[in-house]
Amino acid sequence: MLLATYDLWAFVSENWRELLDGLINTLKVSMVAIAGSFVIGLVLGAARAHRVPVVSQFTAVYVEIVRNTPILVQIFLIFFALPQAGIRLNAFTVAWLSVMLWGGAFNSENFRAGFEAVPHRYREAGYALGFSPRATFFNVTLPIGGRISLPSSINTYISVLKNTSLVYVIGYEELTTTAINIAALSLETLEALTVLGLVYLTLVWSLSAGIRKLETKLALPERH
Amino acid sequence: MSRRSLLLRLTLALLPLLALYVFAAYVVEWPEWAEPIARYVFTVGLPATLRVSAIAVVGATLLGIVLGTLLTIKWRPSRLVIRLYVEIFRGLPILVTVFIVYFGLPAISTSLKFDPLAATAIALVLWGSAQVAEATRGAVQSIPREQHEAAAALGFGWVGAHGFVILPQALRRLLPPLVGLLVNIIQNSTLAAAIGGVELLQAAKSQSERLTFFPPAGIGEIHAFEIFAGLMVIFFLISFPLTRLAAFLEKRLV
Numbered sequence A: 001m002l003l004a005t006y007d008l009w010a011f012v013s014e015n016w017r018e019l020l021d022g023l024i025n026t027l028k029v030s031m032v033a034i035a036g037s038f039v040i041g042l043v044l045g046a047a048r049a050h051r052v053p054v055v056s057q058f059t060a061v062y063v064e065i066v067r068n069t070p071i072l073v074q075i076f077l078i079f080f081a082l083p084q085a086g087i088r089l090n091a092f093t094v095a096w097l098s099v100m101l102w103g104g105a106f107n108s109e110n111f112r113a114g115f116e117a118v119p120h121r122y123r124e125a126g127y128a129l130g131f132s133p134r135a136t137f138f139n140v141t142l143p144i145g146g147r148i149s150l151p152s153s154i155n156t157y158i159s160v161l162k163n164t165s166l167v168y169v170i171g172y173e174e175l176t177t178t179a180i181n182i183a184a185l186s187l188e189t190l191e192a193l194t195v196l197g198l199v200y201l202t203l204v205w206s207l208s209a210g211i212r213k214l215e216t217k218l219a220l221p222e223r224h
Numbered sequence B: 001m002s003r004r005s006l007l008l009r010l011t012l013a014l015l016p017l018l019a020l021y022v023f024a025a026y027v028v029e030w031p032e033w034a035e036p037i038a039r040y041v042f043t044v045g046l047p048a049t050l051r052v053s054a055i056a057v058v059g060a061t062l063l064g065i066v067l068g069t070l071l072t073i074k075w076r077p078s079r080l081v082i083r084l085y086v087e088i089f090r091g092l093p094i095l096v097t098v099f100i101v102y103f104g105l106p107a108i109s110t111s112l113k114f115d116p117l118a119a120t121a122i123a124l125v126l127w128g129s130a131q132v133a134e135a136t137r138g139a140v141q142s143i144p145r146e147q148h149e150a151a152a153a154l155g156f157g158w159v160g161a162h163g164f165v166i167l168p169q170a171l172r173r174l175l176p177p178l179v180g181l182l183v184n185i186i187q188n189s190t191l192a193a194a195i196g197g198v199e200l201l202q203a204a205k206s207q208s209e210r211l212t213f214f215p216p217a218g219i220g221e222i223h224a225f226e227i228f229a230g231l232m233v234i235f236f237l238i239s240f241p242l243t244r245l246a247a248f249l250e251k252r253l254v
Helices: A008-049 A055-067 A071-085 A091-116 A120-128 A133-170 A175-186 A189-218 B003-027 B034-070 B076-091 B094-108 B116-141 B145-153 B158-195 B200-212 B224-253
Strands: none
Touching: A008 A055, A008 A091, A008 A133, A008 A175, A008 A189, A055 A091, A055 B224, A071 A091, A071 A133, A071 B158, A071 B200, A071 B224, A091 A133, A120 A133, A133 A175, A133 A189, A133 B094, A133 B158, A175 A189, A175 B094, A189 B076, A189 B094, B003 B224, B034 B076, B034 B116, B034 B158, B034 B200, B034 B224, B076 B116, B094 B116, B094 B158, B116 B158, B145 B158, B158 B200, B158 B224, B200 B224
16 A cells, blocks of 8 residues: 555655656657657658659558557567667667657658648649749648648647657656656655656647647638 | 449458468468467467457447547536546556556555556556547537437437437447547557567567577577567558558548
């Protein structure tokens, strides 16, 4: 019965340094993975929406593989199987790489949907004004389609943040691993889980509140 | 789409599977170490994954539909409590929910001690029911008001109206997200591996570790790539038809 000795404040004041380090590592992995999945999503999403040969077929296969296999198996494959091919990555690299590849697949679908939602006549108007295809993409399709796909892509970033907890299985010292390790040593399981849950909920809830704000701010005047 | 062309499509969809089976069974030369591992993964891992997934998806669906329907009642306290439940379990990483069930509950009371697979199933029910509740709320609210009025005119109370009139219609719209939930639950049942529950992933991992030992336990070789890539193929073969089905239902039913 650990409930009788439950003391959240003592737990936090004793372990805040390790927990903070864990949180910083979580944010570090998330930031790298989110930036990477943004780039992957943008490039591959654009390639798919514009049916760039080879790249768009490759993207389709990549997206289906990532979406139809558990991310934990992907992490294991990268962490345990790549060394077999002579590629040795440290836990941090595996952490952001695996979560980034996962987020990139989902994000390329988000961006594809956004770019495809841009009415054809807008692009034609761009061509009529003498824009090159590339200039039309950067000046017409990207600003409009990017806004359309913004809410769903931010949802993907939130999932990326949550999925960084999975690198617990490879022992990378992010927030979840840190909290569970402290709990295993100090037996203050409930306090550790409370801190863990509260930190994640704060991060996720504030991010989703941020989306709703951004959504109203970036909403296209034409769409309601 | 006519019935015949649907049948044709199903047959066509089965052809690659058949080809894969023939390829795997007769063309590929399997190394000696593969057979016992495949047997272990399929006889121990796969049933556990399917059992956890089945329990989780049934529990999540039932609990989620009830919570989601109750969420449409405009009584503030009940709405607040259910909304909090939904937001908490949608907001937490599922792994953290698994830890809360597996490590947290026994710390509160020793009678709440579960084995890893059961804990995973419970965590997936908590997470999945939050997803389903949110989807159900949307589906129930999308049923036009006239249906509520018609049910009231027929003499149904709240329970009767929802059980016989509203929910059967809402369920149609709920079907695609429920198939999507099934896919997610099957994939997330691998989280049991983080707490030592032997399902597909843990079975594959323990076998891949065993191979690295010296004989007689293992063969002193690393075959992690083959094993985990094979596991990916298994999951893909389960998930891909289901995601196609979800997309198909989405197009047809909504």
